[in-house]
Amino acid sequence: MAAMTREETEALIQEVLEVYPEKAKADRAKHLAINDQSLEKSNKCITSNRKSLPGVMTIRGCAYAGSKGVVWGPIKDMIHISHGPVGCGQYSRAGRRNYYVGTTGVNTFGTMNFTSDFTEKDIVFGGDKKLAKCIDEIELLFPLNKGISIQSECPIGLIGDDIEAVSKVKNKEHNKTIVPVRCEGFRGVSQSLGHHIANDAIRDWVLENRDGDESFPTTPYDVAVIGDYNIGGDAWASRTLLEEMGLRVVAQWSGDGTIAEIEKTPKVKLNLIHCYRSMNYIARHMEEKYNIPWIEYNFFGPTKIAESLRRIAAHFDDTIKEGAERVIKRYEAEYEAVIAKYKPRLEGKRVMLYIGGLRPRHVIGAYEDLGMEVVGTGYEFGHNDDYDRTIKEMGNATLLYDDVTGYEFEEFVKRVQPDLVGSGIKEKYIFQKMGVPFRQMHSWDYSGPYHGYDGFAIFARDMDMTINNPCWKSFKAPWKTEATESEPVKAVA
Amino acid sequence: MPSVMLRKREDGKLLFYIAKKDLEETIESLEFDSPNRWGGEVVLGDGSKYYFEPMDTPPKIPMTLQAKRLSE
Numbered sequence A: 001m002a003a004m005t006r007e008e009t010e011a012l013i014q015e016v017l018e019v020y021p022e023k024a025k026a027d028r029a030k031h032l033a034i035n036d037q038s039l040e041k042s043n044k045c046i047t048s049n050r051k052s053l054p055g056v057m058t059i060r061g062c063a064y065a066g067s068k069g070v071v072w073g074p075i076k077d078m079i080h081i082s083h084g085p086v087g088c089g090q091y092s093r094a095g096r097r098n099y100y101v102g103t104t105g106v107n108t109f110g111t112m113n114f115t116s117d118f119t120e121k122d123i124v125f126g127g128d129k130k131l132a133k134c135i136d137e138i139e140l141l142f143p144l145n146k147g148i149s150i151q152s153e154c155p156i157g158l159i160g161d162d163i164e165a166v167s168k169v170k171n172k173e174h175n176k177t178i179v180p181v182r183c184e185g186f187r188g189v190s191q192s193l194g195h196h197i198a199n200d201a202i203r204d205w206v207l208e209n210r211d212g213d214e215s216f217p218t219t220p221y222d223v224a225v226i227g228d229y230n231i232g233g234d235a236w237a238s239r240t241l242l243e244e245m246g247l248r249v250v251a252q253w254s255g256d257g258t259i260a261e262i263e264k265t266p267k268v269k270l271n272l273i274h275c276y277r278s279m280n281y282i283a284r285h286m287e288e289k290y291n292i293p294w295i296e297y298n299f300f301g302p303t304k305i306a307e308s309l310r311r312i313a314a315h316f317d318d319t320i321k322e323g324a325e326r327v328i329k330r331y332e333a334e335y336e337a338v339i340a341k342y343k344p345r346l347e348g349k350r351v352m353l354y355i356g357g358l359r360p361r362h363v364i365g366a367y368e369d370l371g372m373e374v375v376g377t378g379y380e381f382g383h384n385d386d387y388d389r390t391i392k393e394m395g396n397a398t399l400l401y402d403d404v405t406g407y408e409f410e411e412f413v414k415r416v417q418p419d420l421v422g423s424g425i426k427e428k429y430i431f432q433k434m435g436v437p438f439r440q441m442h443s444w445d446y447s448g449p450y451h452g453y454d455g456f457a458i459f460a461r462d463m464d465m466t467i468n469n470p471c472w473k474s475f476k477a478p479w480k481t482e483a484t485e486s487e488p489v490k491a492v493a
Numbered sequence B: 001m002p003s004v005m006l007r008k009r010e011d012g013k014l015l016f017y018i019a020k021k022d023l024e025e026t027i028e029s030l031e032f033d034s035p036n037r038w039g040g041e042v043v044l045g046d047g048s049k050y051y052f053e054p055m056d057t058p059p060k061i062p063m064t065l066q067a068k069r070l071s072e
């Protein structure tokens, strides 16, 4: 199918909206838009970060997911208590594949699930005592933990428990960082507020722990990688590039990260933000309080990597600038080979994306490096500033959909007929059953890393393996597809 | 009275950011911008207007300040 014109896209949106009742239609219309590169600001064309409509199938998560699952969870040497009923923590346990090194259960706790396991009794009489007991037990069983965070689930806010008081008492008793996080699932419209709450908790309870302590030897090349969750090893693939160009990575937020790294971050010279949506808050705070500048970067695909390395290097002296050129040169043969191998197989393929808060725009460059085209994209929980950053990345007249509903997404895919859909696990099986090749782009479909030059090779292989998989040709029963071809055979017989 | 975070962009332009509203705009004009008087009416890139209580010395940017929204 050729690229759609503006009018066709407009007609498609109208047609999809047709099934909604008047009020819902008016609301949803504001979240669907046609990209127009001439716009500077997204608020002229799309509304985002609003409450989802009751009755439609939204794909969003909750604030607890944003705090425990995304920001805090990967800090490996802390224990994160899912405070409340057992389900929230257990069903999300280790699902995000934040890799780390360490001995699980001894000095790292990433894939374990700790919960206060609320029952009816705790809801009726309050759970503070149980939480206190929980913390004591953790101290007894896992003495090598470096701190505890309390991740509130919905009931905690509803029954009005005072987790801050418990934290303060236990902090004195055990002399450990204990962080109460008020990230009850019902707060905000999506997981996005959970990120913000988690950032604020880090700011209030952890970040200033080492203020005034100058014992940590610094260098002029200290940086922190912020908003890389090491999914499938992403942060490692990024870190090697930064180190190779001569920088010293002091902290990883928060994939494979530790609380000590977080406490040292205020001493760095530059903060590098990958996931802008989930961690821009803390970067802005550090800029104001500690005068640390921050920049956004993008390590998906060689074009964007080279661009980012140069932008990062521009903040440092010539040794780093040369370092950046050296790194780009060193990997050139490698990524050229990847492109030479996969581009002929993927050229011209069209992709539709619907992901969280960063990748809908960040991975576009990587697809383009492979000759592919992104024809529709949208965020689960992006804000206006995310769409501002997306407009220029997307082609004209392509589709933008915010907080897309299950129904809309299916209809768009049916009509646009992309060669690949990249979205989450809830969408995966629907589209595969429709016969559309699909990649789960939240935790890389059990693959990864996708960041950095090493990641790009894996990304290219995965996309090829999915799109050119022979199974897509076997979708129709042979007696249905080959009806025309088998006619003459019959006649001969 | 929203809290506004001010920061300098790489190209030297001032950015005006209100977290609660996801508003991130460039400052196009500032009524008083001299070493001994700073603040007053600001016009943003999208045309909206805000007002900073004028100060005797310019603030050290980045900084969070209170601003008043002016209706057009």
Ligand code: SF4
Pocket: A062, A063, A064, A065, A088, A152, A153, A154, A155, A184, A185, A186
């Ligand atoms: S919305 Fe509430 S109950 Fe549901 S997963 Fe989130 S915290 Fe748990």
